[in-house]
Every structure is written in C-alpha cells, then in structure tokens.
Amino acid sequence: MYDRLEIEIKDHVAEVRLNRPEKKNALDAVFFEELAAAGEALQDNDDIRAVVMYGNGGCFCAGIDTSALMQFASDIDGMRAELATRSAGDRGNKFQRPTVVWQDLKVPVIAAIEGVAFGAGIQLALAADFRFMAHDARMAIMEAKWGIIPDMGISQSLPQLMRADQAKELIMTGRILEAQEAHDLGLTTYLADDPVAEARRMAADLAARSPDSIQASKTLVDTLWGEGRDQLVLEGELQSKIIGHPHQMETVMAQMQKRAPVYK
Known part of the structure; x- marks a missing residue:
C-alpha cells in the first residue's frame, strides 16, 4: 500500500515505520504524500488506541531529501502559493499536512x-x-542552513515544550543538539537505551486503558496549551515571502559551494 512506510496494527497499537533506510529516511515528495495519507487513514480507524513511530535502519529522519527540495523549487511561484494556502479540512498546507496530521x-x-x-x-x-530518544541520537531545527524557517507545524508543537528565547536560538542557528541537551530543553520526554522498546511499552500501557479517557486527556491538554490553527497559516505566509528570494537563494548557493554567503 505504501512505498515509504510500513504500518502494522496489533493489539490496538499501530506501528508506523519510516522505510527509506538507505537515505536515513529523508523525506521526498512520495514520503510527504504517504505520511499525510497514513495519518488520515489511522484517524478513521476506531480500533487504534495508540501509535508508535520510528525509522527503519536505526535512524529516525535526516530531513527533506535534496531531490524533493529541487522538485518543489522547480515551480517556485506555485510553491509560494501552496505555502500561503490553507487546505480543506483545516490540516495545514501541502507541506504541513505530513506532520500536522499526526498531531x-x-x-x-x-x-x-x-x-x-x-x-x-x-x-x-x-x-x-511523547518522544523517547536514544542517548547517542541528535536533533536540529536545520532550516536556517538553507535560509528558510521551519514550516511543517512547528508552531503547534514548540510553544508547548520550551521558552521563546530558546526556540528562537535553535531556529535561527540550526545548531545540532546532543540527546542530553535536547532532553534538558524539553524536546524529548525520556532518554532511553532502547527507544523503540520503551515506545512500545508505553503504547501497550495506554492501549490497555479506557480509550475515552485517553482521548479526552489528549484533547484537554492540546486545547489548554494550543495556539490554534491560525499559527499554521502564519508559518506558510512567512515562508512564502522567504523561499526563492535573493537572500534565500544565496544561502543555498553558499551552502552547496561551501563558502560564506554574501547578502546584498
């Protein structure tokens, strides 16, 4: 059914495995479509009580594949229009749906x-x-490397987890975080020797509890901490005014040519 995902459902738990290990599960255009479609399908499955997500090959996800960036950039005006457009069903634009659907x-x-x-x-x-992170894993909000901003639903998640000044620093610099610092900043729930095993353990525990209580608990906390879907619109609008413009293109060229960028 999917080329980039493996999905197995057992005992009310869905395991979603990112399955492009030869590319460290980097997201291409097919991946974008399948992540959104899989989330939609699981939303409509009343037998599911919890989801575990991880990457095959010992890597969660190395980001967007450069082939996808080139494909999206081949129609830069169309991409800007997509970024600034709210989709049917209020689940974000084309680039946000692959992540927002899981939220x-x-x-x-x-x-x-x-x-x-x-x-x-x-x-x-x-x-x-919830996030279980291996002790030797790393994280980074990497978009600054390419002269853009993170625009795949981070406005819905980051405000719940960390202070504004910390978020600004990570977004502006794109620096890489080791697992302990990521945990100290609130980006992970637990550090674990075996994150997959611990995630499965938690999923089994939650799946054994009252589905009504678990779902209502998630809704309660998300509503209390949430900023609303207008933030998704802001992500898209800001990105549409950056991507493909001179400063962003100079950032990309400098990155590819391994030189310092020159902004005019």
Whole structure:
C-alpha cells in the first residue's frame, strides 16, 4: 500500500515505520504524500488506541531529501502559493499536512528517535505526544542552513515544550543538539537505551486503558496549551515571502559551494 512506510496494527497499537533506510529516511515528495495519507487513514480507524513511530535502519529522519527540495523549487511561484494556502479540512498546507496530521490524531502518538531527527525530521518527531530518544541520537531545527524557517507545524508543537528565547536560538542557528541537551530543553520526554522498546511499552500501557479517557486527556491538554490553527497559516505566509528570494537563494548557493554567503 505504501512505498515509504510500513504500518502494522496489533493489539490496538499501530506501528508506523519510516522505510527509506538507505537515505536515513529523508523525506521526498512520495514520503510527504504517504505520511499525510497514513495519518488520515489511522484517524478513521476506531480500533487504534495508540501509535508508535520510528525509522527503519536505526535512524529516525535526516530531513527533506535534496531531490524533493529541487522538485518543489522547480515551480517556485506555485510553491509560494501552496505555502500561503490553507487546505480543506483545516490540516495545514501541502507541506504541513505530513506532520500536522499526526498531531491531530485523537489517540496518543509516541516517537522513538534513533540516529538523527533533523529539519523535517524533528518537526515530525515533535508532532508526537511523547518522544523517547536514544542517548547517542541528535536533533536540529536545520532550516536556517538553507535560509528558510521551519514550516511543517512547528508552531503547534514548540510553544508547548520550551521558552521563546530558546526556540528562537535553535531556529535561527540550526545548531545540532546532543540527546542530553535536547532532553534538558524539553524536546524529548525520556532518554532511553532502547527507544523503540520503551515506545512500545508505553503504547501497550495506554492501549490497555479506557480509550475515552485517553482521548479526552489528549484533547484537554492540546486545547489548554494550543495556539490554534491560525499559527499554521502564519508559518506558510512567512515562508512564502522567504523561499526563492535573493537572500534565500544565496544561502543555498553558499551552502552547496561551501563558502560564506554574501547578502546584498
């Protein structure tokens, strides 16, 4: 059914495995479509009580594949229009749906992070309700490297987890966080020797509890901490005014040519 995902449902728990290990599960255009579609499908499955998400090959997600960036950038005007457009169903634009759909699931989502969660990868991980992170794993909000901002639903997750000044520093610098610092900043729920095993353990525990209570608990906390879907619109609008413009293009060229950028 899917080319980039493996999904197995057992005992009311859905395991969602990112399955492009040869590319460290970097997201391409097909991945974007399948993540959104899979989340939609699980939303409509009343047998599901919890979700575990991790990457095959010992790596969660290395971010967006450069092939996808090139494909999206081939129609820069169309991309800007997509960024600034709210989709049907109020689940974000084309680039936000692959992560926001997991935030919108009525059941808890537990991410197990091994290897790296960079760029789009960290935004997907932050869309989960809980995160188990390996002691040697790393995280980064990497978009500053390409002269853009994170725009895949981070406005829905980051305000619940950390202070504004800390968030600004990570977004502006794109620096890489080791697991302990990521945990200290509130980006992970637990550090674990075996994140997948711990995620499965929590999922089994939650699946054995009253589904009504678990779902209502998630709704209660998300409503109290949430900023609302207008923040998704802001993400898209800001990105549409950055991407493909001179400063962003100079950032990309400098990155690819391994030189310091020159902004005019």
